[in-house]
Amino acid sequence: MTIIKQGEATMGLLDGKVALITGAGGGLGEAYAKLFAREGASVVVNDLGGPRDGSGADKSMAQLVVDAIKAEGGKAVANGADISTMEGGQSVFDDAIKHFGRADILVNNAGILRDQTFAKASEADWDKVIKVHLKGTFCCTMPVFRWMRENGGGVIVNTSSTSGLIGNFGQTNYGAAKGGIWGLSNVLAIEGRKYNIRIWTLAPGALTRMTADLPRYKENPSAALGPDGIAPAVLYMVSDLSGDQTGKVLGVSGPRGVREMRMMEMEGWKPPHSGWNAQDIVDHAKEIFFSEEQIKMGARRF
Numbered sequence: 001m002t003i004i005k006q007g008e009a010t011m012g013l014l015d016g017k018v019a020l021i022t023g024a025g026g027g028l029g030e031a032y033a034k035l036f037a038r039e040g041a042s043v044v045v046n047d048l049g050g051p052r053d054g055s056g057a058d059k060s061m062a063q064l065v066v067d068a069i070k071a072e073g074g075k076a077v078a079n080g081a082d083i084s085t086m087e088g089g090q091s092v093f094d095d096a097i098k099h100f101g102r103a104d105i106l107v108n109n110a111g112i113l114r115d116q117t118f119a120k121a122s123e124a125d126w127d128k129v130i131k132v133h134l135k136g137t138f139c140c141t142m143p144v145f146r147w148m149r150e151n152g153g154g155v156i157v158n159t160s161s162t163s164g165l166i167g168n169f170g171q172t173n174y175g176a177a178k179g180g181i182w183g184l185s186n187v188l189a190i191e192g193r194k195y196n197i198r199i200w201t202l203a204p205g206a207l208t209r210m211t212a213d214l215p216r217y218k219e220n221p222s223a224a225l226g227p228d229g230i231a232p233a234v235l236y237m238v239s240d241l242s243g244d245q246t247g248k249v250l251g252v253s254g255p256r257g258v259r260e261m262r263m264m265e266m267e268g269w270k271p272p273h274s275g276w277n278a279q280d281i282v283d284h285a286k287e288i289f290f291s292e293e294q295i296k297m298g299a300r301r302f
């Protein structure tokens, strides 16, 4: 959305802002980069390139997105670093400062997939998936968070997944990484509050190369959103439209739409300080456990 006032130049929602987006050479990140640039942001487009399992590299992916943004009159610079290393995360930040002088928005979006059922899982795949998603989020956030702390704040969007928040067959490594990102975001939101650093967690669901072979998209491709169908929600998160909200999770997908997702807690049964036993949990189950009806209301699956 662009606000146009009569007799004034066109105003974008991100005018004057500098956005750093990892994994923006394709898929969701590319859509964010193009939308943010249209809304006036200068964008660092990071992508290592290569196939979705994270092997190999094709640095032209980021450059192609930058070329497309510039062709529309936008401002962007390509960064081909591997964000799963401290040097890579630092170089994304350094490029933002070197080319545009600021770091107002960070979207930790880069990701890979190496699905296996747990019994067939390998240590190498576990390490790689945790490194790109969870450590990558750490590596990119560190220099940006420190800069934001000294410079009046900013917004960071961390990409989780229903796989980590709810669970999905065959994705123990990916679910663990995405659940870890949610945990990191919860703590970061608390620590960032006094510095005006807002933290969002995103759980997207879109048809990209990462999800193209999922049965639910193969069976019903028209129910899926493309990357352009997710990007407006991320623009909402990083712009002033979302006010001072922080520490929240937004799920965004075709079948389920845009909705807040939360860890919920029952009111609970308060045991005496001592003198209670395991059977008491059975006897107070209604106060302790969610009923099927409560689960249906609050925690539906897609």
Ligand SMILES: NC(=O)c1ccc[n+]([C@@H]2O[C@H](COP(=O)([O-])OP(=O)(O)OC[C@H]3O[C@@H](n4cnc5c(N)ncnc54)[C@H](O)[C@@H]3O)[C@@H](O)[C@H]2O)c1
Pocket: 022, 023, 024, 025, 026, 027, 028, 029, 046, 047, 048, 049, 050, 051, 052, 054, 061, 081, 082, 083, 084, 108, 109, 110, 111, 112, 132, 136, 159, 160, 161, 162, 203, 204, 205, 206, 207, 208, 209, 210, 211
């Ligand atoms: N598509 C979905 O439905 C969905 C669902 C849940 C979560 N996600 C998450 O959204 C994010 C974007 O996924 P997508 O669907 O657009 O997939 P995608 O494969 O199109 O995009 C991921 C991008 O990250 C880049 N990348 C991978 N490792 C990197 C590294 N070490 N350094 C820099 N760049 C690297 C890849 O080259 C790729 O361009 C990922 O974190 C993914 O886990 C996607």
